[in-house]
Amino acid sequence: MPAQDIRELRIVGFLCNWCSYGGADTAGVGRFTQPTDLRIIRVPCSGRIDPLFIVRSLLNGADGVLVSGCHPRDCHYAEGNFYARRRLELLKRFLPVTGIDARRFEYTWVSASEGQRWQHVVTEFTHRIHELGPAPSFNPMSEVDWNALALQAAQGQGCPCHG
Amino acid sequence: MSQLDDLKSAIKDRLGELECVIGWEQGYDALHATPLFIRTEADLDRLVIGPLAVHNLATYLTAYKGKKIGVVVKGCDSRSVIELVNENLVNRDDIVVFGLCCDGVVSQPKIRAALPADPGFVESVTIGTDELKITVAGQTVTLKKSDVLADKCRVCQHPNAIIADVLIGTKQNPAGANSLACQEEFEAKSDAEKLAFWQETMSRCIRCYACRNACPMCVCRDYCIATSRDPLWLSQDNSPAENMMFQMVHVSHLAGRCTECGECERACPVDIPLMLLRRYMNKQVKDVFEHQAGTALDQTPPLFTFKVEEERIHERGW
Structure with a gap:
């Protein structure tokens, strides 16, 4: 089996160190099966997550972004996720005007003991992204670009990404 | 007078x-x-x-x-x-x-559009209560003020x-x-149409940062993350995605602070309708936080604070 399944999509997860990252770990220790499309980035706190991290990921070609932190009132730093909640909610509501499908971004709260909930969140979100399919690129290739690439491939030079 | x-x-x-x-x-x-x-x-x-x-x-x-x-x-x-x-x-x-x-x-773009030809140098303008008399190259054109009024x-x-x-x-x-008809019309479009719109519009952007420099709330000046090398938020690549990213930086740094003065859009040399983004963000801020920036003294911008129980933020079912 190839290391990278061609049907996999790129989902970026920003997880807080204290709850959701622990929750994902619990899910792993408990051997709960879950889709493998998610690439996890561990951050100290959901309050560390600048909404621009999410926008940057989406514009750079991520098919989905999942943010998860401690449940409100359970923040390790007392109030980080309260700020995060406001920022993330605003981003979620703002995305539609940019033409990026707001369903490609989700935020939620998972605690370190909620391995099963983590499994549920990842599975649901991955299914949703698979239903939406690969995200349209913000920098579309023109027909000229595609033709040049096809010509290059026909001449046996391969494409730039695979040599 | x-x-x-x-x-x-x-x-x-x-x-x-x-x-x-x-x-x-x-x-x-x-x-x-x-x-x-x-x-x-x-x-x-x-x-x-x-x-x-x-x-x-x-x-x-x-x-x-x-x-x-x-x-x-x-x-x-x-x-x-x-x-x-x-x-x-x-x-x-x-x-x-x-x-x-x-x-x-x-609105200068509206005046430009209403004049028969590119005005070039305008000799005189007489301002009446409802109309503007503009004299260009010896010819006088009368425009109704309501036709050339800025959107804001x-x-x-x-x-x-x-x-x-x-x-x-x-x-x-x-x-x-x-509410403005152009705003409502744009918001009613599908995601694909909006994406195509911004791809086309942002390909015009020359990243001159005039929108940022004209903005009264953009106060970082020399420390703007758009022009910092470390961290490198934006590359010098002038692609639609990078240009859009810059607008996202601007909009998100102004979330709950933007006073909708329209300076960004007015300053834009390539007439990108930036206020579509700003007005939409402000509408969300008003919906969620019941906040309108700059309407009263001693307000705190909503993202500078929080409530333990948010009345208007409901966690989506998972």
């Missing part, structure tokens, strides 16, 4: 105690105004106000922090002053606000300066409409 005379005498009274007073004067031709920095009484003769005085002069306030200066503001500009004061970016005691009661300013003025809820040490003119009524 009495409004202008009142303003001049009000400025003359306070000029002695101030470093300068920021107003407007005629620009390179009769159709354009430009900011005027009044330091002496002689400068006062060049002062103009009216529908051509489009600039939001609150943009200059942070550059003068620590000095006592005066500023002439329209209703919309006064919101920027309030927001700057609320965020401690300027000291209220250091500024003298000359507030105007404004009956709307023009069509939905203006604060025509009179909210904060003012001296309020000049007779109070105007707020506009009846509270």
Whole structure:
């Protein structure tokens, strides 16, 4: 089996160190099966997550972004996720005007003991992204670009990404 | 003209105690105004106000922090002053606000579109109550003011300066409409249509940062993350995605702070409708936090604070 399944999509997860990252770990220790499309980035706190991290990921070609932190009132730093909640909610509501499908971004709260909930969140979100399919690129290739690439491939030079 | 005379005498009274007073004067031709920095009484003769005085002069306030200066503001500009004061970016005691009661300013792109040919150098403009008479190359064209009014003025809820040490003119009524047809039309489009729109529009962007520099709330100046190398938020690549990313930086840094003065869109040399993004964000802020930036003193921007129980944020079912 190839290391990278061609049907996999790129989902970026920003997880807080204290709850959701622990929750994902619990899910792993408990051997709960879950889709493998998610690439996890561990951050100290959901309050560390600048909404621009999410926008940057989406514009750079991520098919989905999942943010998860401690449940409100359970923040390790007392109030980080309260700020995060406001920022993330605003981003979620703002995305539609940019033409990026707001369903490609989700935020939620998972605690370190909620391995099963983590499994549920990842599975649901991955299914949703698979239903939406690969995200349209913000920098579309023109027909000229595609033709040049096809010509290059026909001449046996391969494409730039695979040599 | 009495409004202008009142303003001049009000400025003359306070000029002695101030470093300068920021107003407007005629620009390179009769159709354009430009900011005027009044330091002496002689400068006062060049002062103009009216529908051509489009600039939001609150943009200059942070550059003068620590000095006592005066500023002439329209209703919309006064919101920027309030927001700057609320965020401690300027000291209220250091500024003298000359507030105007404004009956709307023009949109230069709309004038350009309404004139038969590219105006080039405009010789004279006569401003009536409902119309503008513009003389170009010996020909006079009459435009209805309502046709060339800036978008923000069509939905203006604060025509009179909210904060003012001296309020000049007779109070105007707020506009009846509270939403713009162009905004509603755009929001009704599908995601794919909006994406195609921004791809096309952002490919025009030359990343001159005029929108940022004209913005009264963009106060980072030399420390803007858009131009920092470390961290490198934006590459020099001038692709639609990078240009869009810059707009996202601007919008997100102004979330809950934007006073909708429209300076970004006005400053844009390639006429990108940036206010579509700003107005949409402000609508969300109003929906979630019941907050409108710069409408009252002693407000805290919603993202600077939080509530333990948010009435209007409901976790989505998982």
